[in-house]
Amino acid sequence: MKNSNNSNGFIQFKQVSKWFESAAGRFDALKNIDLSIGQGEHVAIVGKSGSGKSTLLNMLTGIDHPSQGAVTINATEVHTLDESRLATWRGANIGIVFQFFQLIPTLSILENLLLAMDFVNVIPKKERRQRAESLLAQVGIAPHAGKLPAALSGGEQQRAAIARALANNPPILVADEPTGNLDSKTALTVQALFVELVGNGKTVIVVTHENVSDVAYNRVITLNDGAIADDKKDLR
Amino acid sequence: MNIQLKKALSDLTTHPGRTALVILALVIGLWGVGSILVSYAVLKSDLNENYTRTNPAHVVMTSKNFDRLDLAAFRNRPGIVSAEFRALSFQRIEVFPDQWIPLWVFGVEDFNNFNLAHIYNEEGNPVPEPGTMLIERDGQNVSDLKVGTVARVRVGGQIIEVPITGIAFDPAQAPASQDAFIYAYVDKETYTAITGEPANQRLIFRLENVTTKQDIQTIANTIVDEFEQLGITVETVNIPKPNEHPHQFQLNTLLALQGSIGGLAFLMGAVLVSQLMSAILTQQVRQIGVLKAIGASRWQTLKIYLAMVLIFGAVSSTIAIPLAVMSGYAFAEFVARTINFEVLTTTLPIAVYVYLIVAGLLLPILVSLLALLKGVNVSVQAALSDYGIRPDQSDATAAARLPLSNSLIFWRCEIPCAAEDAWPSP
Numbered sequence: 001m002k003n004s005n006n007s008n009g010f011i012q013f014k015q016v017s018k019w020f021e022s023a024a025g026r027f028d029a030l031k032n033i034d035l036s037i038g039q040g041e042h043v044a045i046v047g048k049s050g051s052g053k054s055t056l057l058n059m060l061t062g063i064d065h066p067s068q069g070a071v072t073i074n075a076t077e078v079h080t081l082d083e084s085r086l087a088t089w090r091g092a093n094i095g096i097v098f099q100f101f102q103l104i105p106t107l108s109i110l111e112n113l114l115l116a117m118d119f120v121n122v123i124p125k126k127e128r129r130q131r132a133e134s135l136l137a138q139v140g141i142a143p144h145a146g147k148l149p150a151a152l153s154g155g156e157q158q159r160a161a162i163a164r165a166l167a168n169n170p171p172i173l174v175a176d177e178p179t180g181n182l183d184s185k186t187a188l189t190v191q192a193l194f195v196e197l198v199g200n201g202k203t204v205i206v207v208t209h210e211n212v213s214d215v216a217y218n219r220v221i222t223l224n225d226g227a228i229a230d231d232k233k234d235l236r
Numbered sequence: 237m238n239i240q241l242k243k244a245l246s247d248l249t250t251h252p253g254r255t256a257l258v259i260l261a262l263v264i265g266l267w268g269v270g271s272i273l274v275s276y277a278v279l280k281s282d283l284n285e286n287y288t289r290t291n292p293a294h295v296v297m298t299s300k301n302f303d304r305l306d307l308a309a310f311r312n313r314p315g316i317v318s319a320e321f322r323a324l325s326f327q328r329i330e331v332f333p334d335q336w337i338p339l340w341v342f343g344v345e346d347f348n349n350f351n352l353a354h355i356y357n358e359e360g361n362p363v364p365e366p367g368t369m370l371i372e373r374d375g376q377n378v379s380d381l382k383v384g385t386v387a388r389v390r391v392g393g394q395i396i397e398v399p400i401t402g403i404a405f406d407p408a409q410a411p412a413s414q415d416a417f418i419y420a421y422v423d424k425e426t427y428t429a430i431t432g433e434p435a436n437q438r439l440i441f442r443l444e445n446v447t448t449k450q451d452i453q454t455i456a457n458t459i460v461d462e463f464e465q466l467g468i469t470v471e472t473v474n475i476p477k478p479n480e481h482p483h484q485f486q487l488n489t490l491l492a493l494q495g496s497i498g499g500l501a502f503l504m505g506a507v508l509v510s511q512l513m514s515a516i517l518t519q520q521v522r523q524i525g526v527l528k529a530i531g532a533s534r535w536q537t538l539k540i541y542l543a544m545v546l547i548f549g550a551v552s553s554t555i556a557i558p559l560a561v562m563s564g565y566a567f568a569e570f571v572a573r574t575i576n577f578e579v580l581t582t583t584l585p586i587a588v589y590v591y592l593i594v595a596g597l598l599l600p601i602l603v604s605l606l607a608l609l610k611g612v613n614v615s616v617q618a619a620l621s622d623y624g625i626r627p628d629q630s631d632a633t634a635a636a637r638l639p640l641s642n643s644l645i646f647w648r649c650e651i652p653c654a655a656e657d658a659w660p661s662p
Contacts, residue, residue, distance in 0.1 A: 058617060061529070063529065063615075063616045063617045063620070064617050083528075083534060083615070083616075084533045084534050084535070087528050087531055087532055087533045087534070087536075087616075088531060088533060090529065090531060091530060091531015091532070092531070096529050096530065098526070102522070102523075102526040102529075104243060104523065104526070104527075105250075106243065106246035106247050106249075106250045107239075107242065107246055111239055111242060111243075114239045115239045115240065115243060115527075115530075116530045118238075118239045118240060119240075119527070119530060119531040119532040119533070119536055120530075120531040164530065165530075167530075168531065
């Protein structure tokens with residue numbers, strides 16, 4: 001088992017453990033994870049089902065709290081924030097891309113982006129529409145801005161979801177199986193988009209089941225039974 | 237339009253059937269309660285207003301010795317506002333061929349100058365000519381008597397024919413149709429001619445500065461003593477409840493009953509709203525998780541659903557309040573006809589509208605609040621894990637099969653959760 005440390009330390013996990021109690025007993029989802037991810041890294045987190053990938057992302061995004069240890073992101077101790085402060089912090093600092101896009105079905109694509117900006121309120125009101133249109137253009141779906149999500153293909157919806165994740169210009173983008181529900185051609189487009197974002201200075205962390213050798217990740221972290229089994233760096 | 241409000245609106249218009257059902261429930265409830273509130277506002281004051289406008293007597297005394305009373309001097313007695321003789325005799329009248337019912341005959345001192353127990357002319361002569369009589373309008377509901385007909389009045393064993401020359405309205409009396417008798421009004425001479433009784437054996441008067449029955453009773457007792465010294469033996473003293481129509485209690489009971497029914501209707505509507513909001517929130521648990529994941533605070537999430545309920549309330553109020561005002565007035569008119577009084581309130585107090593608007597807007601929020609708070613308080617993790625686990629996940633680990641596996645699946649929605657999320661295959 002390897003633990004990872006990076007001198008940059010933009011995202012730091014210190015002795016993070018997560019366990020769940022149930023009638024069946026205690027289950028350790030994460031075990032003493034020490035991990036440091038630098039700004040601008042393109043990281044893939046891989047591992048079998050139940051290896052702890054999603055739990056790791058829960059800790060990273062503040063969606064769940066560690067049972068033990070500390071998660072610090074850009075000098076914020078995420079594990080100490082309450083739910084409301086977490087929501088605001090998350091909106092401004094982390095863009096989340098879901099496997100099934102999770103766009104609000106009753107709002108247009110453009111409105112989905114505007115809603116994210118409205119919640120977080122870091123982008124001035126006057127600039128929001130222009131920024132949303134610009135992001136949609138960046139991900140290549142500007143002509144679909146006024147359409148409802150259901151009118152778009154899966155690939156287009158995922159690109160819309162990426163645009164929404166970028167709406168508040170967060171420094172970190174996390175994606176859980178972002179291409180798991182897309183055909184291979186569309187998946188490549190989305191992966192290329194992530195590479196472009198990394199090129200623009202974003203930290204992109206992707207949980208994936210897929211073959212990571214096809215994508216230009218510069219770091220691949222392999223989890224096994226809640227611990228880091230391998231951490232390959234500087235791959236690109 | 238604010239984008240959060242737009243989301244609330246969009247969610248409502250996406251499910252028009254469900255939205256219509258909630259609005260219908262609220263409209264029915266608010267309409268029911270509103271009708272009762274409006275009719276209550278009208279009836280509560282109007283029945284008494286009808287009554288007090290007649291300047292009703294505080295005391296009714298009977299004596300066979302009132303011929304010894306100097307009425308003018310009594311009127312000048314301190315504490316007396318006004319006094320007059322208003323004789324009353326109980327006879328019978330034929331309302332249909334060979335159908336006789338009780339007749340209350342009042343002997344009025346001066347039809348041109350009612351100081352007490354005012355009656356109003358509705359039809360025909362306001363002042364009956366000697367030998368004729370007026371009948372109270374509600375009596376027409378239990379007879380075929382009308383202006384121009386000749387009533388047959390039975391006094392002892394004798395039948396006297398008395399022409400009817402006018403219809404009067406006497407809001408101070410209990411409705412004749414309910415008790416199945418007729419009120420008639422004649423001048424003193426006609427009274428004596430018909431009944432054979434003197435017209436000055438029943439004294440009615442009104443007192444100054446009295447508010448309770450006890451106040452009136454105290455003064456009445458003093459007056460009885462004074463009359464005794466004058467050689468007038470008072471046989472009966474009747475003190476009606478001051479400034480309250482004899483049927484006010486009936487009306488209050490009716491209003492309470494109607495209010496209960498309206499309240500129950502509204503409660504049922506509110507429960508339906510609460511249940512539907514719970515259903516909406518249950519359906520949108522995942523979406524709540526997504527909203528929070530993209531930066532919505534608990535309050536921002538709550539605001540969206542509060543806006544939804546407010547929209548329900550606003551639309552329902554817009555429909556229900558005018559209906560409630562119309563049906564409330566219609567109900568008040570019906571009750572007024574039944575109890576024989578006039579609806580006087582043409583403009584509802586602003587407070588009634590305020591109550592209705594507050595009920596329409598705030599009560600749906602109040603009844604839904606618990607469901608809303610429960611819905612938006614769900615953690616992001618729990619909300620996003622609301623899908624369940626992929627059923628065909630053949631390589632699921634033992635951990636994933638544990639009850640706690642939902643905690644581990646995070647965003648792994650691998651079952652398309654609702655039609656609203658479906659997207660065309662690429």
